[in-house]
Amino acid sequence: MSLCDGLVVVVPHRFSLRRIPGILEQSRPWLERTASQLEVKRSLMASESDAALPEHISLAAIGEEWAVEYRTTDSLTVRVLERRGNRLVLSGNCGEVAACRVALRRWLNRKGHQYLEPWLARIADELGFKVKRVVVRSQRTRWGSCSRTGTISLNVRLLFLQEEVARHVLIHELCHTSRMDHSAVFWSLVERHDPAFKAHRKRLRAAWHEVPWWVNGGPVAGVPTPG
Numbered sequence: 001m002s003l004c005d006g007l008v009v010v011v012p013h014r015f016s017l018r019r020i021p022g023i024l025e026q027s028r029p030w031l032e033r034t035a036s037q038l039e040v041k042r043s044l045m046a047s048e049s050d051a052a053l054p055e056h057i058s059l060a061a062i063g064e065e066w067a068v069e070y071r072t073t074d075s076l077t078v079r080v081l082e083r084r085g086n087r088l089v090l091s092g093n094c095g096e097v098a099a100c101r102v103a104l105r106r107w108l109n110r111k112g113h114q115y116l117e118p119w120l121a122r123i124a125d126e127l128g129f130k131v132k133r134v135v136v137r138s139q140r141t142r143w144g145s146c147s148r149t150g151t152i153s154l155n156v157r158l159l160f161l162q163e164e165v166a167r168h169v170l171i172h173e174l175c176h177t178s179r180m181d182h183s184a185v186f187w188s189l190v191e192r193h194d195p196a197f198k199a200h201r202k203r204l205r206a207a208w209h210e211v212p213w214w215v216n217g218g219p220v221a222g223v224p225t226p227g
């Protein structure tokens with residue numbers, strides 16, 4: 001059965017066509033229920049694709065605001081170009097939402113490398129931590145983490161948070177280079193470098209909604225944490 005173009009009934013070969021009206025009448029409650037469910041699904045999908053591509057991007061952590069423009073050309077791919085006046089121009093196959101999102105996420109990852117790595121190095125210098133290695137990744141469950149070997153991973157989504165909240169995550173991970181656990185000693189170390197850490201942690205728990213839909217590509221289960 002298809003309800004996209006009305007109702008289409010498919011029957012076996014040699015099926016008596018006269019039986020169809022009776023069968024449809026019997027199935028009416030089910031048909032009506034299914035039709036209204038499909039309608040809800042279709043309108044949800046339409047609103048998702050409307051919301052999928054941004055006209056404006058705010059990277060609050062680094063104080064950058066971008067106006068996004070889309071220019072459709074014959075190209076099969078999509079390129080992102082930064083233009084004067086903080087204009088981000090996507091050019092190419094802009095009718096393809098998925099291709100635009102891939103291009104925007106690639107641009108976002110470049111921004112993450114460009115800003116988060118040196119920012120972590122500056123805070124480390126300022127507070128007297130030694131960082132062995134930093135990687136910026138796109139993670140769905142954590143804002144950041146620190147491995148036993150001292151590699152700090154930062155989530156590129158930190159760019160969307162308020163500056164002091166993102167800084168709090170960076171300090172949290174730097175403190176793990178001294179203490180791997182979440183003991184009282186660890187939290188007092190965090191507090192020494194970020195006296196408002198409790199308020200920042202609270203804001204961090206509510207911050208996932210600051211990440212726009214085009215980055216996550218759908219609902220995320222659970223709330224990410226600094227690791």
Ligand SMILES: [Zn+2]
Binds near residue numbers: 227
């Ligand atoms: Zn931690």
